[in-house]
Amino acid sequence: MSQSYNRGLVEDFGRWREFSAGMWAWIFHKFTGWVLVGYLFTHIAVLSTALTTPQAYTDTIQMLEMQPIVRILEVGLLAVAVFHILNGLRLLLVDLGVGLEAQDKSFYASLVLTGAIVVASIPTFVAGAF
Amino acid sequence: MYEHDVIVVGAGGAGLRAAIAAQEEGADVAIVSKLHPVRSHTGAAEGGINAALREGDSWEDHAYDTMKGSDYLGDAPAIETLCQDSPKETIQLEHWGMAFSRDDDGRVSQRPFGGLSFPRTTYAGAETGHQLLHTMYEQLVKRGIKVYDEWYVLNLAVSDEEVPEERSCHGIVAYDIQSGEVSGFRARNGVILATGGPGQVFDHTTNAVANTGDGVAMAYRAGVPMEDMEFIQFHPTTLPSTGVLITEGVRGEGGILYNENGERLMFEYGYANNAGELASRDVVSRAELTEINAGRGIEDEYVHLDMRHLGEERIIDRLENIVHLSEDFEGVDPLEEPMPVKPGQHYAMGGVETDENGETCITGLYAAGECACASVHGSNRLGGNALPELIVFGRRAGAHAAGKDLGTAEITTGKRGEWEAGEVDTPVAPGAVRSPDDSAVADGGERAADGGTMAATGDEVVTRAVDAENRRIDHLMTKEDGVQHAEIRSEVQKSMTRHVNVFREKEGLKQALVDLREARERYTDVYVNDPSRTYNTDLIQTIETRNILDLAEAITLGALARDEFRGAHWRKEHQERDDENWLKHTMLSWNEGSPELWYKPVILEGENKTYEPKIRSY
């Protein structure tokens, strides 16, 4: 077909407003998944400072944990992880064919629950950094 | 130029079945269709397929019912073929996996339908046509049959001997809608028309927008007579605002018709004291309109069809689709309230004259399905008899075209058998507009009238037809100003619905002819606004409109000529069926531009018995 017209942006991004629950869930899950892999790699990199000397490890960790920004990022990580877990559970249920009609509600529930858990955990997470 | 053994025009139930049959006989077959096969209007059929499958039923009973339903205008050999082959063909569909509704014992379900003496309408929910169409398309995919979809067939390539019976068909000319290319298709063995109904002749119809009767018009202009065109079935239960059909299955299951006063009209006013709602369609349609005209209609427009008493479970099980249709297209939830219904154009009993093998009087040209008239339905079709017609005659036409010997047909085609000339008094001359300039090209009515002296080879016939169509299209496309088809089409539809509807009277019919003449004249000035060769629906519809004109005129001429009341054809001036004078088929031949009316007798002698016309009462 030579007569084609690429509607590119119009159709891909112009549509985000019209995305439905399932699509958002997919996007968030993807996003959180990628953040988690990213973190996994960083995490191991940081931990492997233990390979040089024990002191180097302790120093690195303590230095990092002292920084408020790291703590805030950790809260972010928590949010990401919690959402990924909750929505992951939702997806597992969907895979089992359970509650398909309530798929949008369960997505909203994951969001709300994530929010709640994160808010509740903030004190513990930032303790000692500020 | 493309070349195949057999070319099937149209991919509805009839076309698909024909293609499969031809392929089974070893032919190289291709389908050319203006719609992708699954878009064909066969998909809209709801009710079911009549087939005598069960103990206690027999094809003879089916034939008897059909003959009676036809008001004795069906040809017995065609009817008997239909009823004999239908069980086998229906089971064939089952073997191809069609998802029929099932009884408790796992066999296919059957239900009662109007005009049937046995519940023999085999169904798949209220979406039988959809299931049938898709099942057959699946077979097509399985067999790898070539489909040229979104190719609009413009015309047939027929040689031009003086007498139609001596002509032969060598192929078709088609227009690739996506690219705008005009191409010839050479058919070595035969061309099968399966282009469906002409619903667009009317404005309130259950038919699709694509049902413009192209095949009938093409065959007509090539010299094949149109048969019994005046018999148009109006379905008694269509939704008032769109014409969407509410299947007869609703009444088959026990749905009841009420007028404004909440009276069960079929009994209250004695339209059908025995069969009630399940009387034949024409009877019910007239009953409704009589009620409405007598001021007992709701909003003076429709009556009510109530099925609430059947209970939700049964409704969902058997008629679920109806619930959706009524909600989506009329905003009425039939589980809660009765559905508004009124009669709407539904089916054309007439069409291209064929014999029971699907062959027309032109060698190598076949027709099957709604566009054909082997005369199974006579003056009125029974519900559930069209789908078996598609598969039975589709198969026969396909097999015959591919060279299978089906025996000599008992029905004669063209003026080969007994026939008599007819006459009708028209207010204006019907037929092609003779104009001095090249507007006849726009008409598409031109035929190189060299009387067959050129004795062209098949290829030449096709090439010549391609040239003619190219000229027509160029003319339409280059013309810069004029009338647009939409105006003409809507005028024709309005006039037809007003004058050639359920109730017909002489003056109205004449008025319709006057209107049609005017429309034809305007059509010579038609032009296509869209200059594009890509997917030009403006052009396609302009050409379709021409076909609509031919069919509308044929319907009206037949209706004016037939001064009796038979089946679906009601005439104000003639309230009786007249077996003495009218046990004959109305035939109309194009005759180089001027419609020629003639008649041929009905065949009432069946295989074992002769059908005696009886009073048709339900």
Add this chain to the structure above:
Amino acid sequence: MSTQVPETQETEESEAETETESVPVAQQRRQQRKADRRERVEERERERTEEEAASDENRYHLKVFRYDPEVEGKQEPRFDEFHVPYHKGMTVLDALMYARDHFDSSLTFRHSCRQAICGSDAMFVNGRQRLCCKTQLSDLEEPVRVEPLPHQEVVKDLVVDMEHFYDQMEAVEPFFQTNDLPDGELDEQRQTRENREKVKMSTRCIWCGACMSSCNIAAGDNEYLGPAAINKAYRFAMDEREGSDMKEHRLRILEQEHGVWRCQTQFSCTEVCPKDIPLTAHIQELKREAVKNNLKFW
């Protein structure tokens, strides 16, 4: 066939080609004249409609996507506005037909049955895949924006190329196959009511392509079979009449890389399907069937 990567450049080139080479001069002139004339007519029409729109509030405001690779002025996609007089029960399809028949006969779209069964008029209406004939105008906010189905190549105006969709539908062996048919040509196969009930919804598909168009995965991965084709396979895989050998064969087809596993349960297919087919549920069931089927061999 890709809807993803048609490089704009290529498109431009081929357009240029159509312009200069393959179109005969006469045709070009003809087009030019028509274009001029059309412009005048459109101008008039637009003025008129605008006037009428002002005078008559009972009109629906439509914004319709226009594009034609061949016609000057339409090569650059644009939206045209139409003000269509409203009557009760009017659908988007009715409105489009009205606009075509009264304002601009070159407005192009597929449609046929007007009753949600032919599947030809799925379009992108107010940001969602819908069947136009089944969508009441009164359910929509104005202006009603009508666009061709996303993720498919636009042929012209609202017409998209469906070839790819058909290819996918036909890739799953969409036909009944069984090894033991009854002998007699009048003997039917038996099927329980329950089993027919199970496949019932899946048999309703009308090939409209709405689901495929709404699925982000299908948009990204052109080889993904897509919800409609998987549903088609479901229709046969779950049909008892085919027998267990066939079922296994069907699961093999579905299990390929671009088969069921690609589905990310976005549910948008299920949401847009005009025939209310529970597509996601069917896909998920097939995933589980496939896993079960394979566990047998471990």
Add this chain to the structure above:
Amino acid sequence: MAERYSSFERGGRRWLWQRITAAFLVVVLAFHFFLLHFVNHADEVTFAASQARMETLTYFSLMILFLVTATFHGVNGVYNALVNQGLEGTKLSVVKWTLVVASAVLIIQGVRTALAWSGGIPL
């Protein structure tokens, strides 16, 4: 027609493993977070504390398993996402092998770290 697509390993094993690892991860990840942020506070982490935990066989093997599953789950998820975006052919294989190598490096590095803590497999 269908043949066109049947180039692939059967069975959706990766799909199934993605679910199995997910189910496992829910538990372990929750445990992990809980242990390191609630029971022990993040700012108190030292080599010694980690060492103490790692020296138990159960904890050690759990962490190794955690690492492996998380790596598989994460990397496989990324791979899937790329296939979903229509990546194919050579590009896909390149990405695939890069991911495999990265996972290997990750796991090796992780195991080495764990061993550094526990001072050898804690038997």
